[in-house]
Amino acid sequence: MKKTYHTVNSRVPRVDARAKATGEARYAADLAMPGMLYGALLQSSLPHARILNIDVSRAKMLSGVKDIVTAKEAGTVKYGVSPARYDETVFCADRVRYVGDEIAAVAARDPETAQEAASLIRVEYEPLPALLDIDSAMSDGAVLIHDDFPGNIGAEVHQEFGDVEEAFKGCDIVRTDRFVNKRQDGGFLEPQACVAQYAEGHLTVWSSTQSVHYVQRSLSMVLGIPIGKVRVIKPYVGGGFGPKAAVNTIELAASLMSMRTGRPVKMVFSREQVFMHSRARHQFVHELTTGVKKDGTIVALKNTCHLDGGAYSSFGIATIYYAGSLLGAPYKLANMKYDGYRIYTNKPACGAQRGHGGVAARAAFEQQLDIIAHELGMDPVEFRLKNIMKTGDVTCNDFNMSSLGMKECLDAVRDGSGWTEKKGKLPKGKGIGVACGFFVSGAGYPIYRSETFHSTATIRLSEDGGGANLYTAAAEIGQGSDTILSQIAAEALGVAFGDVKIYSGDTDFGIDLGAYSSRQTLMSGHAVKAAAEDVKRQVLEVLSDELNVPRDDMDIENGIVIFATGRPDFSAVRSAYAKEHRGWVQSSLPEGLTFKEAARLAFLKRGVIVGNGAYKPGELGGKYKGAAVGTSPAYGCSAQVVEVSVDMGTGRVTVDSMTDAHDCGFAINRTNVEGQMQGSLSMGLGEALFEEVKFDGGGRVINASLGEYRIPTSLDMPNVRTIIIESNEPNGPFGAKEVGEGAIMPTIPAILNAIYDATGVRMNELPVTSERLYTAIKNKVK
Amino acid sequence: MLFLPRFDYEEPRTLPEALDILSDLRSDTKVIAGGTDLIVNMKKGSVDPARIVSLKRLKGIRGITRKKEIVAIGSYTTAADIARSDVIARSFPVLRKAALSLGSPLIRNRATIGGNIATARPAADLPPALIALGARIKLRTKGTNRTVIPDVFFIGPGRSILGKDEIITEISLSTLPPFTGADYIKLGHRAALEIAIVAVASRITLDSPDGVIRDARIVLSAVAPTAVRALSAEGALLGEYPSDELFAKAASLAMNDCSPVSDIRGGADYRRDMVRALTIRTLANAYREACGQGVGL
Numbered sequence A: 001m002k003k004t005y006h007t008v009n010s011r012v013p014r015v016d017a018r019a020k021a022t023g024e025a026r027y028a029a030d031l032a033m034p035g036m037l038y039g040a041l042l043q044s045s046l047p048h049a050r051i052l053n054i055d056v057s058r059a060k061m062l063s064g065v066k067d068i069v070t071a072k073e074a075g076t077v078k079y080g081v082s083p084a085r086y087d088e089t090v091f092c093a094d095r096v097r098y099v100g101d102e103i104a105a106v107a108a109r110d111p112e113t114a115q116e117a118a119s120l121i122r123v124e125y126e127p128l129p130a131l132l133d134i135d136s137a138m139s140d141g142a143v144l145i146h147d148d149f150p151g152n153i154g155a156e157v158h159q160e161f162g163d164v165e166e167a168f169k170g171c172d173i174v175r176t177d178r179f180v181n182k183r184q185d186g187g188f189l190e191p192q193a194c195v196a197q198y199a200e201g202h203l204t205v206w207s208s209t210q211s212v213h214y215v216q217r218s219l220s221m222v223l224g225i226p227i228g229k230v231r232v233i234k235p236y237v238g239g240g241f242g243p244k245a246a247v248n249t250i251e252l253a254a255s256l257m258s259m260r261t262g263r264p265v266k267m268v269f270s271r272e273q274v275f276m277h278s279r280a281r282h283q284f285v286h287e288l289t290t291g292v293k294k295d296g297t298i299v300a301l302k303n304t305c306h307l308d309g310g311a312y313s314s315f316g317i318a319t320i321y322y323a324g325s326l327l328g329a330p331y332k333l334a335n336m337k338y339d340g341y342r343i344y345t346n347k348p349a350c351g352a353q354r355g356h357g358g359v360a361a362r363a364a365f366e367q368q369l370d371i372i373a374h375e376l377g378m379d380p381v382e383f384r385l386k387n388i389m390k391t392g393d394v395t396c397n398d399f400n401m402s403s404l405g406m407k408e409c410l411d412a413v414r415d416g417s418g419w420t421e422k423k424g425k426l427p428k429g430k431g432i433g434v435a436c437g438f439f440v441s442g443a444g445y446p447i448y449r450s451e452t453f454h455s456t457a458t459i460r461l462s463e464d465g466g467g468a469n470l471y472t473a474a475a476e477i478g479q480g481s482d483t484i485l486s487q488i489a490a491e492a493l494g495v496a497f498g499d500v501k502i503y504s505g506d507t508d509f510g511i512d513l514g515a516y517s518s519r520q521t522l523m524s525g526h527a528v529k530a531a532a533e534d535v536k537r538q539v540l541e542v543l544s545d546e547l548n549v550p551r552d553d554m555d556i557e558n559g560i561v562i563f564a565t566g567r568p569d570f571s572a573v574r575s576a577y578a579k580e581h582r583g584w585v586q587s588s589l590p591e592g593l594t595f596k597e598a599a600r601l602a603f604l605k606r607g608v609i610v611g612n613g614a615y616k617p618g619e620l621g622g623k624y625k626g627a628a629v630g631t632s633p634a635y636g637c638s639a640q641v642v643e644v645s646v647d648m649g650t651g652r653v654t655v656d657s658m659t660d661a662h663d664c665g666f667a668i669n670r671t672n673v674e675g676q677m678q679g680s681l682s683m684g685l686g687e688a689l690f691e692e693v694k695f696d697g698g699g700r701v702i703n704a705s706l707g708e709y710r711i712p713t714s715l716d717m718p719n720v721r722t723i724i725i726e727s728n729e730p731n732g733p734f735g736a737k738e739v740g741e742g743a744i745m746p747t748i749p750a751i752l753n754a755i756y757d758a759t760g761v762r763m764n765e766l767p768v769t770s771e772r773l774y775t776a777i778k779n780k781v782k
Numbered sequence B: 001m002l003f004l005p006r007f008d009y010e011e012p013r014t015l016p017e018a019l020d021i022l023s024d025l026r027s028d029t030k031v032i033a034g035g036t037d038l039i040v041n042m043k044k045g046s047v048d049p050a051r052i053v054s055l056k057r058l059k060g061i062r063g064i065t066r067k068k069e070i071v072a073i074g075s076y077t078t079a080a081d082i083a084r085s086d087v088i089a090r091s092f093p094v095l096r097k098a099a100l101s102l103g104s105p106l107i108r109n110r111a112t113i114g115g116n117i118a119t120a121r122p123a124a125d126l127p128p129a130l131i132a133l134g135a136r137i138k139l140r141t142k143g144t145n146r147t148v149i150p151d152v153f154f155i156g157p158g159r160s161i162l163g164k165d166e167i168i169t170e171i172s173l174s175t176l177p178p179f180t181g182a183d184y185i186k187l188g189h190r191a192a193l194e195i196a197i198v199a200v201a202s203r204i205t206l207d208s209p210d211g212v213i214r215d216a217r218i219v220l221s222a223v224a225p226t227a228v229r230a231l232s233a234e235g236a237l238l239g240e241y242p243s244d245e246l247f248a249k250a251a252s253l254a255m256n257d258c259s260p261v262s263d264i265r266g267g268a269d270y271r272r273d274m275v276r277a278l279t280i281r282t283l284a285n286a287y288r289e290a291c292g293q294g295v296g297l
């Protein structure tokens, strides 16, 4: 039986819609404070060099300069994302490792002075060989970028489930393909920005971040301030997509300079600095060998991956695992082997980006499956349907499919796109392609080893019962979590959506690991739901005493108390409530007892009613090394059909239509789910066709602007047909799981498979620019 | 953050006043129209004028007027103005198409035709169509008046014959002879906000709907230091009956009428091949229009 809901599963407008549409919303770069100083960074102009000397004397003399800090002042505490790979310091002490590596910061009375002062700092370098790609970094005798990592291998992973080589022997087709994507940029609209204010032992930082918690911990550790005295607040944020999920240098530098000067310090990245900071999608080189039987059963997969990591680890230790562990699923596969190598190079560090670690792997795999389907003479949709898992299945690497609407997704896009009528029947230059996707719904473990709750939430009722204030550290970064969490609170408490007011993105409001790994709807949602239920329990307890009705015989729905059997006499409660408001113009109350009346009573009996919720995933599968990356309380899946036109004379690809189905478990907000699908598709389209961060021979990004780094415009996006599949996830609040990242997974391979259908050419290198495709078509004709 | 350097700002009310200011020939002065090139370059630091003279308040340099056979476009007319003008749509649809391929709607609302010419970018979108149409550019200083054709206006990337004290006031076009058609195709990565990888504008005039080609212009863009005419390709067309073979032959010749380089937007070989592809297409579309069948894609 389907429960009827009042607030969840609806299309309520976003709680931040008005502020954003009117421009009232204030982002970190909009903030100003009395006495505020402006910071600027000095960044390395060389990709790899020893620092012989730093001379700040001329900068210091510039009028208006209030502070200059280098490694001497900042110290050399190592930090990073994962404690296993803390390899960064606030400023470089003796070595720079990429163009953009931070050497010093200046605080001055205005941004112009700060920038000028930074440019007056003289650094004497002794250049070292620049290792700008995987091959040169791995070559014999290459200089080490980090002394303790021989071969410049920053991390490696070796996993085998089943026996791949043995399994290949029993296969009818075994094929190997190589695939390479390009380094991507997050391309978020709002460059990183922050204001730091240190006063009386307390540090407060307002920052454009995806995780106030991780930033708080890093600031505390590096600057030596107790966690309890560091507060991180996230104002409105204009997108993150991964690169903002960890602390950055400006947060550290601004805090340090505020501590030293006693004045607030603001720092803002330019667009060029966003590219130099990066922490976005790695370049992956995958070699995949897949074995199948004649009947189309996928038997084994061998995956070797090299990641161009850049100069530091950032999230890379998770990326390298994801590049292996997320494959296989959503298909049944008994044998899987993975060898991954993350290589240090003298470029900005790569990290997490939407679809963390899995996007290039997925593109490579789904294209290879398409090739195999054609070799088998099987329809690519049928081939996939034959191999997919269903709810209750467990992968060879121990992922538990507690819900999986994969078949529903495939059926939906096949029928929704007219696949059967179109596949194989389109004229030359037109093509149709299909692919599937799969992703975690929240990382099973925090990025640092800890038993911490992943999310907590607190709800405090107003004393009149008229409002519920929800406090969470979860990060609304544009994806809609403030709206989702308000909906969950309203539904679970039984009040109207408009009666919930959310306060979020502040470490003073609790613990939340933040907006990454598609975790907040499930994890923060659980905590919020628990907090709401806690509040409701307390209100009903008081009511139970008052009315002499067992607590479990009552519930609250849509602002009204529901009684299981009959209706007790609550006139005393009602008249008491009226007395509390003597002299007020009384608006007429509904027939039933309202939540407001009950909550007021609870306040009078117990004081402020506060409910708490906390969530961390239960015991998850996988005891092998690396099982922590990929295991999740739930998994989302998706399927997509894309149609393209290829201009055979120029190689230009136009995506004509996209039909996308995503299993999000249960859509808390249907419009938001569709928004995530649309956004993912546009990001995937960009990576498939346009996006590539390019470097010159000196390791400098040559397209560090949104003019020459091309994210899709609205004219490049076709209309998207979005289909929501709801498989009712038992581990999710109200059955919900992810849609934030998994939705990007099928886009690239569906485009590639459609390009093949249109041209007969397989593209193993992204992005598929006109030139690349034209050349491939030309070479094929030759 | 990127900052604008400090500069003085003048906002003259009349053209003579503006020309008067410029007549001191200070080399650190820049005229500003829409600012979509100038402001970007100032922020990047590639130009650093100490004085800026705005054309914003000048009367009579924005708008499209027709006097008999001549259509005059004020230099302050924006790409958006051109794109929505009935006169242009009727008489010079190729210029409308070029204007619509420039930037994005937001950029087109500011970008002026004068700025697009004066900035002399090798890949600018309006010059190829203007060259193909035989446009004339009017230039004025305090004491002088001259009219030049765009073919001689451009010298190289960012370089032209424009004097320090000179303002582009008007671009004029003569209505086209009968049986004329033209087309402009710009190849970029995205559907908007693109600087051309290659662009080609072609125009042909026939003797009669089924006659020979009497006049032809093929202009290649982003494949040489300035937009260039494919002279040998044009020559191959003159006096010939139009046909697919003829256009293919001309297009092959056009490949050697330019000197593409490899850069961030594309390789030289690809660009050369695209010159051929786009030349064939623009000629075919121009021919169709010349026969009165309307412009194709």
Ligand SMILES: Cc1cc2nc3c(=O)[nH]c(=O)nc-3n(C[C@H](O)[C@H](O)[C@H](O)COP(=O)(O)OP(=O)(O)OC[C@H]3O[C@@H](n4cnc5c(N)ncnc54)[C@H](O)[C@@H]3O)c2cc1C
Residues within 6 Å of the ligand: A707, B030, B031, B032, B033, B034, B035, B036, B037, B038, B039, B040, B055, B075, B076, B101, B102, B103, B104, B107, B110, B111, B112, B113, B114, B115, B116, B117, B118, B119, B123, B124, B125, B126, B162, B166, B167, B168, B169, B193, B194, B195, B196
């Ligand atoms: C995001 C973006 C996208 C763009 N896309 C395109 C594109 O697709 N195609 C394209 O061709 N261009 C493009 N441009 C470049 C630019 O928009 C055009 O060149 C535009 O036409 C310039 O006109 P403006 O009025 O803005 O010139 P301004 O920036 O005001 O001036 C440009 C130059 O011309 C001089 N100048 C301006 N008017 C006169 C005059 N009347 N007399 C003498 N000198 C003058 C100025 O001194 C300056 O040197 C783009 C720019 C941006 C920022």
